[in-house]
Amino acid sequence: MRFHTVRxxxxxxxxxxxxGFLPFFANPVAGWSLEENIDPSLWFTxxxxxxEWKGALAREKKLVYGKFIRGKAAFVSxxxxxxxxxYRRDGYDFEGRCDDNLVPxxxxxxxxxxxNAGPIRRRDLRKRCGVAKGFDTVMCRLQMQTFLIDTDFVYxxxxxxxxxxxxxxxxxxxxxxxxxxIVDTEDCSPAQSLTAMVHRLCxxxxxxxxxxxxxxxx
Numbered sequence: 001m002r003f004h005t006v007r008x009x010x011x012x013x014x015x016x017x018x019x020g021f022l023p024f025f026a027n028p029v030a031g032w033s034l035e036e037n038i039d040p041s042l043w044f045t046x047x048x049x050x051x052e053w054k055g056a057l058a059r060e061k062k063l064v065y066g067k068f069i070r071g072k073a074a075f076v077s078x079x080x081x082x083x084x085x086x087y088r089r090d091g092y093d094f095e096g097r098c099d100d101n102l103v104p105x106x107x108x109x110x111x112x113x114x115x116n117a118g119p120i121r122r123r124d125l126r127k128r129c130g131v132a133k134g135f136d137t138v139m140c141r142l143q144m145q146t147f148l149i150d151t152d153f154v155y156x157x158x159x160x161x162x163x164x165x166x167x168x169x170x171x172x173x174x175x176x177x178x179x180x181x182i183v184d185t186e187d188c189s190p191a192q193s194l195t196a197m198v199h200r201l202c203x204x205x206x207x208x209x210x211x212x213x214x215x216x217x218x
Contacts, residue, residue: 002031002036002037003015003018003019003031003037003204004037005037005038005039006034006037006038006039006042006050007038007039007042009053009056009057012034012050012053012057012063012075013057013062013063015037016063016075016076016077017077018204019200019201019204019205020076020077020079020080020197020200020201020204021068021069021074021075021076021077021080021197021201021217022034022074022075023069023072023073023074024050024054024072024073024074024075025072025073027069027070027072027216028212028216029205029208029212029213029216031205032205032208034050034075038050051166051167054075054150054153055150055152055153055167056152057075058149058150058151058152058153059151059152061078061177061178063075063076063077063078064076064077064078064081064149064174064178065149065150066143066148066149066150067139067140067143067144068084068143068144068146069216069217070216071140071144078178078182080197080200081146081174081178081182082182082183082184083193083194083196083197084146084193084197084217085146085174085182085183086183086188086189086190086193087190087191087193087194087197087217088144088145088146089145089146089147089183089190090190091190093183094111094147104138106131106134106135106138107138107141107142109129109130109131110125110129110131110135110138110139110142111142111147111148112129113125113128113129114142114148114171114172114173115173115176118171118172118173118176118177119151119152119170119171119172119177120170120171120172121154121168121169121170121171122139122168122169122170122171123168125171139171146174146183147173147174148171148172148173148174149171149172149173149174149177149178150169150170150171151170151171151172151177152169152170153166153167153168153169153170154167154168154169154170155167155168156168194214194217194218197217198210198213198214198217201213201217
């Protein structure tokens with residue numbers, strides 16, 4: 001299975017808006033990734049490609065980017081991200097989870113720093129919160145729960161002012177970056193949100209087993 005070939009950030013935006021979710025890298029569902037649908041000449045190149053587009057599209061609020069599919073990076077359309085928040089949060093905001101003792105202490109530290117300092121570079125967040133061991137696991141968990149997202153990628157510059165490296169994610173809460181309405185989905189239950197997301201993916205990928213797609217969104 002393949003979708004149309006992606007050759008520009010506009011192509012990528014259109015594809016994600018069409019199917020709702022698009023993992024960045026290849027995964028157990030063959031063909032369901034940017035890696036498998038990008039023009040191969042743009043995958044690793046000196047010209048602008050998907051590595052640069054992901055920051056720009058997140059910054060411009062055209063798509064949501066983060067570790068949303070089995071702890072791996074994925075693009076999500078804005079409407080589907082609202083559904084994802086409703087499903088993954090299961091009726092809780094972060095403070096409510098804390099009140100019910102559902103949040104590990106390290107998650108509270110990281111989230112408090114992100115809420116107070118965001119948007120903040122991932123490496124600066126690590127230093128500020130003082131969580132060294134297990135930080136990546138905490139960040140993945142908070143993104144999977146939709147409490148934190150990547151809003152851009154910031155590059156170091158050399159002495160000539162030229163950017164280099166892979167870029168460091170700029171972290172923020174979706175409520176602050178996208179607006180509180182992004183998580184306001186009181187029109188349906190978490191279970192209904194999951195059903196709606198799975199239905200959308202099934203329409204885009206009719207040959208993929210529904211239960212498999214449902215499991216990947218959990």
